[in-house]
Amino acid sequence: MAKRASVRWFGVVAGVIAVGVVGFVAGRWHHRHFGPATLVLPEIPLEAAASDSSDKFAIATGPVGGDVEGVFLLDPVQGELTCFVLGRRLGRPTPAGVGQVVAQFKTATVYDDLQITDTKSARLLMVTGISNFMGTSRTTRMGGAVVYIVDGSTGKFVAYGTPWNTSAYTSNHPQAGPFIKLASGSVRHPNLIRE
Known part of the structure; x- marks a missing residue:
């Protein structure tokens, strides 16, 4: 055996x-x-947007135009939304010493657009989405990102778009201006049945 x-x-x-x-x-x-x-595997282009938030600040990224990304910053204390876009030529230092910011967009306050008076109890959340809007003129059109802000306390929301001039970005000319309010409303309706 x-x-x-x-x-x-x-x-x-x-x-x-x-x-x-x-x-x-x-x-x-x-x-x-x-x-x-x-x-040999085929190339697959990846797109990613990220967001994070706290009681003191919210940050998100999203495409502004073509292969250009913007960083969106929301200050819940002031209710101010800002977007920064870095320039193509980062080798040049600016007075801040970080990089060249070629675009900056701001809104006065999201609390006005959300119709919120009690800003202390507001709980703002922010995410970005992607859209392909038709251009309003030959050079300036809506950027690819839509910024959505919702107040978790009231259910009110607002959506903003960013005006984007591709030729100004290509020639490294600064851009600035306000966000464009696209829509607003509330997700909590009196007739809405919740289960």
Whole structure:
């Protein structure tokens, strides 16, 4: 019985070694005649937007135009929304020493657009979305990001768009101006049935 088990194990080990040797020889032959094996995967462009918030600040990123991204900052204490876009030539230092900001957009206060008077109890949340608006003129059109802000206390929301001039960005000319209010409303209706 013990002799039979040792013969069986010898056969298994010899089989594994034989398969390994055959695989190695076949791989060397393939490499010599066809070159190294390569796996070519198609390129898949990825797009990502991120957001985070606290009681003191909210931040989100989103596409402004083409391959240009903006960072959107919301100050819940003041109710001020700001967007910064870095320039294409970051090698040049600015007085702040960080990078060249070529676009800055602001809104007076989101509390006015949300029709909120009690700013202490407001709980603002912010995310960005993507849209492809038709241009209003040849050079300036709406940017690709829509900024959505909602007050978690009241359910009121507002959506903003960013005007974007691609030729001004390409030529590294600064852009500034207000956000464009696209929509506002409330998600809490008196007739809404909740389960």
